[in-house]
Amino acid sequence: MEQNTVEFTAVLADDEYSVLEGVKTAIDWESLGIRIAALASNGHEALDAIIKYKPDLAIIDIRMPDLTGIQVIERCRNAGISTDFIILSGYDDFSYAKEAMRYGAKAYLLKPLNSTELTDEICRIFMERTSQSRHSTRRLYQEQFNFNFFNNLIDGKILESGIISRMLCDTQLPLSDSSCYVCAFIFEETLSSGTASFSPDPVLKQLNQEFAGEKCIFWKHDAKQLIGIFNTSSLIPFHVALRCLKSLKNAGLSLPLIGVGDTVSGLMECSYSYNRALTALTYQLYDSSSHIFTYETICSVPPKTRLSDIDYLPLFQYIVKKDRDKIKAYCDEFIDSLLYVPMPPPNYVYSLCYALFHQVQQEFSNFSHGEISEIATARDLYRFKQLSQIRQWLCDSFCQLSEFIDAVYGYASSKYAQVQENASKADDPIICTAKENIHSNITNHIKIEDIAREVHLSPSYFAIYFKNKTNVNLRDYLLTEKMEYARRVLMNPSASISDVAYDVGYGDYRSFSRAFKNVHGITPSDFQAKYRS
Secondary structure, eight states, X not given: OOOOOOOEEEEEEOSSHHHHHHHHHHSOTGGGTEEEEEEESSHHHHHHHHHHHOOSEEEEESSOSSSOHHHHHHHHHHTTOOOEEEEEESOOOHHHHHHHHHTTOSEXXXXXXXXXXXXXXXXXXXXXXXXXXXOTTHHHHHHHHHHHHHHHHHTXXXXXXXXXXXXXXXXXXXXXXXXXXXXXXXXXXXXXXXXXXXXXXXHHHHHHHHTTTSSEEEEEEETTEEEEEEEOOSSOHHHHHHHHHHXXXXXXXXXXXXXXXXXXXXXXXXXXXXXHHHHHHGGGGGOSSOSEEEGGGSOOSOOOOOGGGOOOHHHHHHHHTTOHHHHHHHHHHHHHHHOSSSSOOHHHHHHHHHHHHHHHHHHHHHHTTTOOOOOOOHHHHHTOOSHHHHHHHHHHHHHHHHHHHHHHTOSSOOOHHHHHHHHTTOOOHHHHHHHHHHHHTTTTTOOHHHHHHHTTOOHHHHHHHHHHHHSSOHHHHHHHHHHHHHHHHHTSTTSOHHHHHHHTXXXXXXXXXXXXXXXXXXXXXXXXHTTXX
């Protein structure tokens, strides 16, 4: 809603601070032309504030210390104060509501608070207060009320047809409760700041002018989406969508993607048509040049391939061998296998691609005892809108996983004698900081995530960076540093081998002894024995 000059006042009262703050922040009061005159945490404070400010509206808890909400209303009425009241209550008891209404409360709302319901009641109250005049804010209250109603309609929250009939009768909107369909207008373009680059008001104005006198309604649903409901006419829905695009183009406005839902028998079924319109829009995955996607596009043939049917053992081998060409070939073949029809359900493609990557990454993570950091997320995948982008994401993600595995563990036989020499060649400040952190925390069971955090890099990127700069696998370097620390400590004949093993992260002697021997060519007990003689 547009900003409005403050013309009304309100008092908010509740003995629960979290509820009071919730009411204060849940509503855009300024856009409704309302100023919060006072906040109260008990009945006496609420009564004093109402007597002092005589607000147009008071939102008050029914049970508070000192005075109840009902008592506050009663005393205000006895004092001749005409404030309208909305009662908040945690008690779903009709007797409470009946008593509140007897004293003139306009609404009785249950906690936890629903901000849409509260906004509806506020708008209803102020539409009534301004009904006998040409009040400048009445149109805004009506628009906000309509906005909430139609959002509830497409969300399937309107469950009685009588509510729709009353709404159409009261508002005289250019729409009838008869055969209709929903169009979803998605404006994908964004500014560098990430905010939508289109302004809804000029678009709504243009569409309302284009379809003036016809049975339809448009409104802003969120930051990048407008919605239109059209009663059926002689023009088929696809041509209506074309007309919308042509009108916006001629006006020099941003062009949206338009999803067209099924025609339904009445407004009660608009939620189905809306969801089908959104589903149709996902088929831009296969056609980046079109602006209109209708429900006829939606695939009705169920898929047959499941993740359990896929053999990903070859992919494991390609990842281990760092064979980028074969990783790409495997990913391309996998994507092609999902296209059991020319345009399968996009969500099926998204979900199978992410499921495959997550499964493979999880297998490596289990093998490495959880040391594999998250390479990619479902959010990364779902931001792509073209099939070619999904192919690239899948290939890049597996190649990055391969680089990470190689950087941390390596695949060739380790050459521990060269690790210190090679690693010391790097004078990169990030590498130096990382090595200092490793040396300082060698007995703190340090993990890759800890080191990466110290140099402000992600674990996967840091492991690859370390390998590229030092030509040493990070795991080999950590192992060598730990065994070098152990060697120095064990030069003391009285040092406990089990204590040293624990200090460098080993829970049992056998594993520690094997690692020590791999690095120094001698078991820790034999090494320590040399210093006892």
